[in-house]
Amino acid sequence: MQTNCAIELRNIRKTFGSIVANDEINLQINRGEILCLLGENGSGKTTLMNMLSGIYQPDSGEIFKDGRQVAIRSPKDAYALGIGMIHQHYHLVDVFTAAQNIILGLENEKMDLGAVNGKVKEICDRYGFNVDPKKKIYDMSVSQKQTIEIVKVLYRGSEILILDEPTAVLTPQETEKLFAVLRNMKEDNKAIVLITHKLAEVLAVSDKVAILRKGKYIGTVETKDATAQSLTDMMVGRAVTLNIDRPIYNDVHDKLVIEGLTVVDNEGITKLDNVSFTARTGEILGVAGIAGSGQKELLESITGLYPIKGGSIKFIDGLTQIELVGKTPMQIRQVGVGMGFVPEDRLGMGLVGSMGMTGNMMLRSWRNGKSIFFNKKTPEGLANKVWQDLEVVTPSTDFPVRRMSGGNIQKVLVGREIASKPPVLLTAYAVRGLDINTSYAIYNLLTEQKMHGAAVLYVGEELDVLLQLCDRILVLCGGKVSGIVDARTTTKDQIGLLMTSVGGNEGGEE
Ligand SMILES: Nc1ncnc2c1ncn2[C@@H]1O[C@H](COP(=O)(O)OP(=O)(O)OP(=O)(O)O)[C@@H](O)[C@H]1O
Numbered sequence: 001m002q003t004n005c006a007i008e009l010r011n012i013r014k015t016f017g018s019i020v021a022n023d024e025i026n027l028q029i030n031r032g033e034i035l036c037l038l039g040e041n042g043s044g045k046t047t048l049m050n051m052l053s054g055i056y057q058p059d060s061g062e063i064f065k066d067g068r069q070v071a072i073r074s075p076k077d078a079y080a081l082g083i084g085m086i087h088q089h090y091h092l093v094d095v096f097t098a099a100q101n102i103i104l105g106l107e108n109e110k111m112d113l114g115a116v117n118g119k120v121k122e123i124c125d126r127y128g129f130n131v132d133p134k135k136k137i138y139d140m141s142v143s144q145k146q147t148i149e150i151v152k153v154l155y156r157g158s159e160i161l162i163l164d165e166p167t168a169v170l171t172p173q174e175t176e177k178l179f180a181v182l183r184n185m186k187e188d189n190k191a192i193v194l195i196t197h198k199l200a201e202v203l204a205v206s207d208k209v210a211i212l213r214k215g216k217y218i219g220t221v222e223t224k225d226a227t228a229q230s231l232t233d234m235m236v237g238r239a240v241t242l243n244i245d246r247p248i249y250n251d252v253h254d255k256l257v258i259e260g261l262t263v264v265d266n267e268g269i270t271k272l273d274n275v276s277f278t279a280r281t282g283e284i285l286g287v288a289g290i291a292g293s294g295q296k297e298l299l300e301s302i303t304g305l306y307p308i309k310g311g312s313i314k315f316i317d318g319l320t321q322i323e324l325v326g327k328t329p330m331q332i333r334q335v336g337v338g339m340g341f342v343p344e345d346r347l348g349m350g351l352v353g354s355m356g357m358t359g360n361m362m363l364r365s366w367r368n369g370k371s372i373f374f375n376k377k378t379p380e381g382l383a384n385k386v387w388q389d390l391e392v393v394t395p396s397t398d399f400p401v402r403r404m405s406g407g408n409i410q411k412v413l414v415g416r417e418i419a420s421k422p423p424v425l426l427t428a429y430a431v432r433g434l435d436i437n438t439s440y441a442i443y444n445l446l447t448e449q450k451m452h453g454a455a456v457l458y459v460g461e462e463l464d465v466l467l468q469l470c471d472r473i474l475v476l477c478g479g480k481v482s483g484i485v486d487a488r489t490t491t492k493d494q495i496g497l498l499m500t501s502v503g504g505n506e507g508g509e510e
Pocket residue numbers: 016019020021039040041042043044045046047048393394403404405406407408433
């Protein structure tokens with residue numbers, strides 16, 4: 001065994017009833033290295049790491065820390081061994097300050113907040129974090145909250161850090177900052193395990209990549225010898241083609257006509273400034289922009305969730321025009337605007353965790369959508385279609401959604417929206433947390449809807465995907481439309497320029 005090996009897993013097996021989540025897994029985690037753990041949704045990554053963080057115990061197999069066999073029965077045991085995990089769903093108390101959260105559960109340290117602040121500052125200086133110990137959690141952005149989780153783990157002396165999809169909710173700029181911190185930790189001889197589905201990130205930041213497939217360990221490769229294609233092939237177990245079809249639909253006409261849309265948040269800041277554009281049938285209209293340029297407000301305004309200060313949103317149905325401004329979210333849904341929105345809290349948003357896929361499909365059956373929705377499938381039929389199209393990993397359509405892996409929950413959420421076939425389909429960050437194969441399946445489903453004549457709005461982060469998938473791309477910058485371009489003829493650089501060209505926004509992306 002190598003001397004820098006911090007953790008070794010041997011023949012780890014973990015089952016949930018009849019589901020084999022981890023099947024005889026062997027894995028080495030080394031100090032001074034960033035190891036990416038890669039695998040399709042439901043392949044067992046989170047389960048495996050949860051056995052290191054003391055949340056689950058293996059059915060069989062052995063765990064070694066620095067060559068010595070250990071038993072990890074609780075998160076406390078894990079901390080005592082120097083293992084800390086940053087979970088995808090944060091466990092912070094909103095009304096407490098950063099410092100209070102960092103020492104939460106450490107009985108002896110409650111008294112002296114001055115000393116705590118000093119130690120937090122030391123950790124921050126050492127790894128390059130920016131934390132205000134006195135700030136309350138509810139005042140923080142997602143990325144700041146994540147930073148607190150990481151500092152919390154370091155405060156407890158962790159030298160083996162496991163991060164479960166930390167970048168799924170970060171902007172590219174925030175991701176860069178996180179990676180700089182991870183590199184500093186690696187220099188400090190810590191062992192780091194990173195779970196992410198974004199292959200560009202894997203290639204940029206890791207030293208090695210370990211691959212799981214359907215609960216089994218496939219192997220570990222050196223990142224310098226790997227490519228996006230080779231990793232995908234290992235993950236899926238066969239050669240996969242990574243390209244997106246972009247057929248042309250011949251009966252294009254206006255579907256959603258937005259004019260002069262202006263919205264202001266409750267602090268009086270203009271979030272959308274005189275936004276005008278048209279979404280057409282048989283077209284995927286991409287929406288690009290630096291995070292926070294008004295994408296969220298745009299979708300929320302269209303779906304009736306955001307108060308509108310000025311402008312109009314017209315839904316065109318043959319010869320009739322229906323004004324959506326002033327309608328309730330339910331009325332707007334019934335007109336035919338569906339939203340495949342991917343929230344930070346998947347279970348909080350329109351899914352009932354204790355119900356299975358079928359039950360959750362039922363929640364979206366339309367009250368009086370007689371002729372509006374062409375889809376006449378039963379909830380069971382819809383559930384089966386999503387199950388098949390997106391290869392949802394679940395034993396049955398009645399299996400509680402809460403017990404599925406993160407990515408599979410996401411598949412149900414997005415799949416349900418697409419399968420309900422609304423005439424206008426809005427999607428935001430539809431592939432967050434999805435493995436690469438499923439991401440392409442989603443692109444295909446969106447294209448299928450477009451070829452059925454739907455007007456699709458695709459808010460996305462990856463410029464390469466926007467350029468390959470969409471027909472046109474609308475670029476937002478500081479709440480204004482800085483351009484609407486033909487995706488077939490535009491370059492990444494041109495979009496990048498538009499993303500930073502009007503309003504007060506600074507910085508670039510990719
Ligand atoms: N508490 C549980 N009860 C039943 N099954 C579970 C439970 N936790 C996980 N599973 C199952 O174990 C398998 C592996 O899940 P896991 O969450 O480890 O996948 P993952 O690789 O992290 O996927 P993702 O990329 O989607 O997060 C899945 O089939 C999942 O449904």
